[in-house]
Amino acid sequence: MTRLYNDPSYFTEEARLGLVAANRDKLMAVPGGVVRSTRSEPGAVAVVIGGGGGHYPTFAGLVGQGLAHGAVMGNLFCSPSSQQVYSVAKAADNGGGVLLSFGNYAGDVLHFGEARERLIAEGIPCEIVLVTDDVASAPLEEFDKRRGIAGDLTVFKAASAASEQGLSLEAVVSVAKEANRCTRSFGVAFAGCTLPGAADSLFYVPEGRMAIGLGIHGEPGISEEGIPSADRLAEILVKRLLEEVPEGISINGAHVAPILNGLGTIKYEELFVVYRKVDELLQDAGLVIVDPDVGELVTSLDMAGVSLTLFWLDKDMQALWTAAADAPGYRKGSVKPAEALDPAEVEVVVQEEIPQASEASRTLARGVVNALEVLASTVNEHCEMLGKIDAVAGDGDHGIGMQRGSKAALEAALDALNEGAGAETVLQWAGQRWSDKAGGTSGALWRVILKAIGESLGNDLPLSSRRLAAGVLDARQQVMAFGKATVGDKTMVDVLVPFSEVLSHEAEAGKEVVPCWEVAAVKASESAEATANLLPKIGRARPLAEKSLGTPDAGSVSLSLIIQALIPLLKKCQLS
Numbered sequence: 031m032t033r034l035y036n037d038p039s040y041f042t043e044e045a046r047l048g049l050v051a052a053n054r055d056k057l058m059a060v061p062g063g064v065v066r067s068t069r070s071e072p073g074a075v076a077v078v079i080g081g082g083g084g085h086y087p088t089f090a091g092l093v094g095q096g097l098a099h100g101a102v103m104g105n106l107f108c109s110p111s112s113q114q115v116y117s118v119a120k121a122a123d124n125g126g127g128v129l130l131s132f133g134n135y136a137g138d139v140l141h142f143g144e145a146r147e148r149l150i151a152e153g154i155p156c157e158i159v160l161v162t163d164d165v166a167s168a169p170l171e172e173f174d175k176r177r178g179i180a181g182d183l184t185v186f187k188a189a190s191a192a193s194e195q196g197l198s199l200e201a202v203v204s205v206a207k208e209a210n211r212c213t214r215s216f217g218v219a220f221a222g223c224t225l226p227g228a229a230d231s232l233f234y235v236p237e238g239r240m241a242i243g244l245g246i247h248g249e250p251g252i253s254e255e256g257i258p259s260a261d262r263l264a265e266i267l268v269k270r271l272l273e274e275v276p277e278g279i280s281i282n283g284a285h286v287a288p289i290l291n292g293l294g295t296i297k298y299e300e301l302f303v304v305y306r307k308v309d310e311l312l313q314d315a316g317l318v319i320v321d322p323d324v325g326e327l328v329t330s331l332d333m334a335g336v337s338l339t340l341f342w343l344d345k346d347m348q349a350l351w352t353a354a355a356d357a358p359g360y361r362k363g364s365v366k367p368a369e370a371l372d373p374a375e376v377e378v379v380v381q382e383e384i385p386q387a388s389e390a391s392r393t394l395a396r397g398v399v400n401a402l403e404v405l406a407s408t409v410n411e412h413c414e415m416l417g418k419i420d421a422v423a424g425d426g427d428h429g430i431g432m433q434r435g436s437k438a439a440l441e442a443a444l445d446a447l448n449e450g451a452g453a454e455t456v457l458q459w460a461g462q463r464w465s466d467k468a469g470g471t472s473g474a475l476w477r478v479i480l481k482a483i484g485e486s487l488g489n490d491l492p493l494s495s496r497r498l499a500a501g502v503l504d505a506r507q508q509v510m511a512f513g514k515a516t517v518g519d520k521t522m523v524d525v526l527v528p529f530s531e532v533l534s535h536e537a538e539a540g541k542e543v544v545p546c547w548e549v550a551a552v553k554a555s556e557s558a559e560a561t562a563n564l565l566p567k568i569g570r571a572r573p574l575a576e577k578s579l580g581t582p583d584a585g586s587v588s589l590s591l592i593i594q595a596l597i598p599l600l601k602k603c604q605l606s
Contacts, residue, residue, distance in 0.1 A: 478505060
């Protein structure tokens with residue numbers, strides 16, 4: 031378990047600040063993450079990596095000369111928000127464009143993709159390369175659907191070394207894609223990990239058993255077997271990876287960089303015992319081993335697990351892999367010390383000013399804050415239950431993520447209210463802070479929901495059932511467009527769509543807010559329960575879809591609970 035923390039909600043942020051304090055010669059803190067504290071070559075491509083916390087030295091520990099120029103740091107096991115990605119990318123930009131690279135997870139794809147669009151709109155060339163190395167997460171014919179695990183390191187290292195050589199953005203992207211194509215990883219776990227403050231592990235492996243095909247966010251494995259000897263484990267890992275040699279590579283005499291990665295609690299001595307056999311097996315297969323890595327490189331808090339990565343190298347890729355690098359969590363060779371960067375030269379994204387609002391909207395804004403208080407209280411009350419539902423086929427962090435997000439949203443809403451903001455601004459601030467602190471897909475979608483409702487309410491007018499229904503309808507449309515989910519995919523859309531339809535129907539009939547909301551809330555509850563009969567088609571639960579049958583979708587349940595909890599508040603007319 032994770033033993034040392036203060037407020038669990040601030041664990042990642044305090045870890046970030048501590049990391050920077052211990053590595054000021056390499057890192058500088060910026061909103062949303064870290065960047066190099068040393069000067070990069072003007073015009074160099076900025077390689078910006080990122081994802082959820084809990085994986086050190088990935089991601090922030092891989093920022094430094096010869097490695098990434100910046101890392102975006104989301105909360106534990108949750109993708110960073112698009113605002114955080116944008117902020118770090120702006121700070122890391124050297125004038126040669128930005129490469130965003132990260133593991134292939136739904137929330138990361140959403141947030142980094144949105145940040146990319148924003149950067150391009152501002153005239154900053156930006157491209158994305160996903161890491162898809164985990165052979166257990168999808169078959170080879172669905173290579174682009176695989177998730178990224180310890181192969182993050184090979185892609186980040188190759189792309190960063192290409193940038194150091196002065197290659198163009200197009201060339202660096204090509205290198206990163208080829209590195210990903212030539213990387214395969216496979217892992218096992220013996221025990222799950224525990225988030226700071228959580229009473230239980232995200233998942234359990236039966237005593238004496240080994241989960242095969244784990245993810246780095248606590249996702250359960252795809253099968254189990256008894257714990258083997260160290261040599262037998264090496265055989266399992268090597269055999270699976272040699273079954274899938276990248277196209278165009280002849281195994282006999284091929285050069286390969288092995289990475290034996292510990293996920294949190296496996297000791298280095300244990301890893302070396304396993305690697306001894308890995309090395310023997312790879313050489314017996316006719317491979318030439320180049321610059322292997324053994325240690326903790328992409329972790330999962332305190333998970334007991336091991337993964338093996340094989341990075342297949344040609345002459346050019348080998349030069350990139352062996353190039354010197356100096357980051358807090360990864361060093362190779364010797365780099366020439368770079369000049370320290372003046373913090374004043376780094377572009378920092380700041381909060382926008384609060385627009386004017388009418389007295390009616392400021393009154394409504396107070397009601398919005400009351401609603402967010404109810405929302406946060408509801409999430410707190412059901413946090414453990416939501417996590418257990420999510421853990422059936424996912425990573426079990428939905429409850430904690432919702433808790434972090436709703437708490438941060440309420441704090442931001444109060445800040446905006448105290449500055450005289452209207453309803454729209456309060457909801458925009460709340461949504462952005464929710465996304466920043468919770469991260470993940472749900473963080474992004476709740477930002478979209480609050481922003482859409484806020485835009486419908488505006489900063490000038492009091493509440494009306496039609497404008498509230500229009501805001502929920504717009505939220506529904508934006509959530510579906512942003513998250514690419516449709517009804518039947520077992521997501522919150524399965525509640526949001528029918529709730530919106532009924533709310534709009536009742537509002538168009540001329541009913542007031544409370545009766546509209548009550549009728550629509552009944553439909554929301556029914557729809558949430560019905561998701562138990564669905565199989566997930568997108569997101570982290572997709573690889574283990576069958577396990578979720580009979581259990582409702584956590585996002586649908588949380589949305590339904592919130593909708594129901596707001597009825598008493600609406601009846602008190604505190605929003606009118």
